[in-house]
Amino acid sequence: MGRGLTLLLLPLALLAAPAQAEGGTAEAAEVKIEVLHLPEACSPKSKKGDLLNAHYDGFLASDGSKFYCSRTQNEGHPKWFVLGVGQVIKGLDIAMMNMCPGEKRKVIIPPSLAYGQQGYAQGKIPPNATLIFEIELYAVNKGPRSVEAFNQIDKDNDKKLSQLEISQYLKEEFARDGKKRHPSAHDEILTDIFKKNDHDGDGFISAKEYNVYQHDEL
Numbered sequence: 403m404g405r406g407l408t409l410l411l412l413p414l415a416l417l418a419a420p421a422q423a424e425g426g427t428a429e430a431a432e433v434k435i436e437v438l439h440l441p442e443a444c445s446p447k448s449k450k451g452d453l454l455n456a457h458y459d460g461f462l463a464s465d466g467s468k469f470y471c472s473r474t475q476n477e478g479h480p481k482w483f484v485l486g487v488g489q490v491i492k493g494l495d496i497a498m499m500n501m502c503p504g505e506k507r508k509v510i511i512p513p514s515l516a517y518g519q520q521g522y523a524q525g526k527i528p529p530n531a532t533l534i535f536e537i538e539l540y541a542v543n544k545g546p547r548s549v550e551a552f553n554q555i556d557k558d559n560d561k562k563l564s565q566l567e568i569s570q571y572l573k574e575e576f577a578r579d580g581k582k583r584h585p586s587a588h589d590e591i592l593t594d595i596f597k598k599n600d601h602d603g604d605g606f607i608s609a610k611e612y613n614v615y616q617h618d619e620l
Contacts (some may be wrong), residue, residue: 420428434510435494438536441504448501448542450486456498456540457481463510463532469525484545491516494535507537552612568595 448454457480460470472481483489485498493511500509511533513519521529544550555563555571569592576583599607 409567429492429515430496432512432515433489433493435497437505438508439504439506441502444502446502446542448485448498448539449509450499451545452485453482453541453543453545454485454498454501454539455480456484456537456539458494458535458537461534461536462527463534464528466534480540491533493533494537497535497597498537501539501542503539503541505539507535507539509535509537511535520559552609562608563612564606565592565596568592568607600613 431468455561457472458470459468459472461468466515475481484598485559486495488495491511493509496515497509497511513530513532516533517525517529517531518525519529521527521531527533552563554557557567569588572588572591596605596607599611601611602608
């Protein structure tokens with residue numbers, strides 16, 4: 403997984419609201435984990451904020467029917483997502499902690515950590531459904547809020563990100579991915595990034611404000 407993909411995910415990570423912790427002891431206990439395969443060399447182990455690459459199949463516990471298969475999407479490529487920030491259901495965020503590349507797990511997730519009382523009709527998941535996932539993890543990488551990503555943007559090495567530094571970063575990444583965007587997109591994203599991350603309103607995103615995932619030392 404190249405640096406480019408990690409950096410391209412940074413605007414998304416900065417636009418996301420600060421995530422809650424990866425689940426309290428009680429919640430974690432509700433997720434049942436069975437390790438199906440554990441590599442002899444099991445490292446690195448996943449933690450909150452890491453960028454993971456995995457395949458997973460989802461089943462309804464009630465009748466065993468499959469409602470999701472990542473291998474049938476995106477031309478069969480494994481899914482990339484940042485762990486512990488709500489890009490997948492909370493039960494999966496919990497279930498995939500401390501998992502290493504090559505490891506396979508079967509996990510059972512209660513409704514409270516999945517789609518709850520409302521269910522998810524589009525995904526063919528009924529209300530109050532307990533879900534079963536079979537997961538195969540392929541890669542664990544530092545996520546878009548790692549120390550490396552911060553330092554890439556912090557051009558003057560003052561341990562805080564200015565609007566100019568993030569603006570320049572956005573321009574470089576937009577040019578790199580080549581997608582057409584409305585001329586106002588840059589300013590709208592920049593404004594939103596500071597609205598959601600500049601908690602003390604000083605016009606900078608400090609290392610502490612940036613590193614909401616708390617898995618690296620800055």
